[in-house]
Amino acid sequence: MEGIVGYGAYIPRNRIKVEEIAKVWGADAPSYKRGLMLEEKSVPSPDQDTITMSVEAAKNALKRCLINPKDIGAVYIGSESHPYAVKPSGTVLAEALGATPEVHTADFEFACKAGTEGMYVALNLVKTGDIKYGLAVGADTSQGAPGDALEYSAAAGAAAFIFGRENIIANALESYSYMTDTPDFWRREYQYYPQHGGRFTGDPAYFKHVMGAAKGIMDKAGMKPSDFNYVTFHQPNGKFPFRVGKMLGFEKKQIEAGWLVNKLGNTYSGSSPLGLTAILDVSKPGDMILIVSYGSGAGSDAFIFEVTKRIEKVRDLAPKTRDLLDNNRRYLEYGEYAKFRQKIKKAS
Template structure:
């Protein structure tokens, strides 16, 4: 059992949405097939004045409100993203400056496809547990892009979540973790290329499922849990279908997955996805509830965490906007507006 716990968490999802129908209309695809096949309805789109850093800052400020600590106490800031505004120049420093944690602290950006967010949190857990820092901030935030017309375009979205890790007054304890990593080329983008490429069906069984299931089974075996011990389960959600299939294979009922399943309504927020799902679960979980959270990052790896909610959840939950409030705050855009917002037009 680890000493470190979650002392604050915060979410952020941009206001704009585009419906599957609207994208399908432009590319002459059947929206019903996509909605049914991938369990996706719409996805979030960042505003022109947003990027993965602004999303990370908004989520981090919400996390600070729940943690109730002064930002100078944060000894490490890790921002996980695969869509940083700069190719060279850290995002974590901008986030740390914006929340007021600078200068006596460490900071770094992490990049591991969609797994960078949970990795940022795990880094903080390790540093807090070892006593190197008192508090750490781990963020997963993305404004991901899919090539116009590609299947990814229906899911690649924007959002993020931030977790503050510390020893005192945790609203949830991290009881166990297990990471599972291999070199699996299911998804990549080379320097200078605008959009990523992926291995189509290869991204399924040998990639997502192999790693998510191995990490989830691994953490259960390591900590002596059985699937029925969990009140909630959150999995990385590249679409609305994969997490439910993974849960089924693990023997976890659908009802325990749905509260943390956001991709049908906001799409795949990449580095933010598992953490946002976890935030949504913490928004409603009660003291003593046990949560399984397993991320997945292409390339490939999974981090699985077992989290136990404490009594403090009740007093902290309402100190920042809930995921549901962000999800229901929305304005739909047309494909034309979406193209402008995502800067897909070269002007």
């Protein structure tokens, strides 16, 4: 059996509240808070990007499995905010962990689904027996255009998973993907901010693919919603995960442990993977977990994990996701946020 042998999270400590953004654009904060179920979001420091957060999340994952980094045969980062247009992010991560030079490295891109894409490939490479351990990270420092609805949610964070065949903390029972060509959100080359199709990002995009992947994997495994202790979906706002959960027949209590978006924002490629880390932080041996990502363009990856006894031994070896979210926060005003995110045009 293959599965997760180590997991780790990283969330920057800066936050900005919905009220602070709404104040600048003359928007109605209470209606955004109610409509999107968002209170605040994480903001990376100026010296943080997808690479730095991936390194910190992966170091936390290594702390939980205590393997030799040289035994990691694949290092993948999924993100839509890779710092370079040409030059891999994964090489920096592999070098920082000490996994080089005998390692396969690739950067994945598929809007918010890139993190689970890396997980899918790393897990299945471990399954083939070709590599001993595979590391996959979902990380983003996502950008929303100033004044756009996305600005209230586009956040930063990273989650890392190491897959292997020994000392497993969560057995991977099934993996499944559901994909179509649906242009609901995109960013062309040289464009700074993404564009989206407004309400088109809902029914034909998020809901169709998340439902398709969730139903597909449950059919494949012969399972139903009540068989799971926890489920985490991609979290573009607070409402969508609960709504799709209800449509599929899940109860609120199955979703809440991995629902971080109200205080975290949408961490794009890190979103459902961070939800999974928060669930692993509180799960018990024998618990069944379903994770379904969503990436615009569009598609979903789904995994079913069964938690093992080893979780009790390793979860306290690195910071827990809820602690990273709730402790040591630093609140920014919009001006400082705009400077941090390089939204201010300076003389060159």
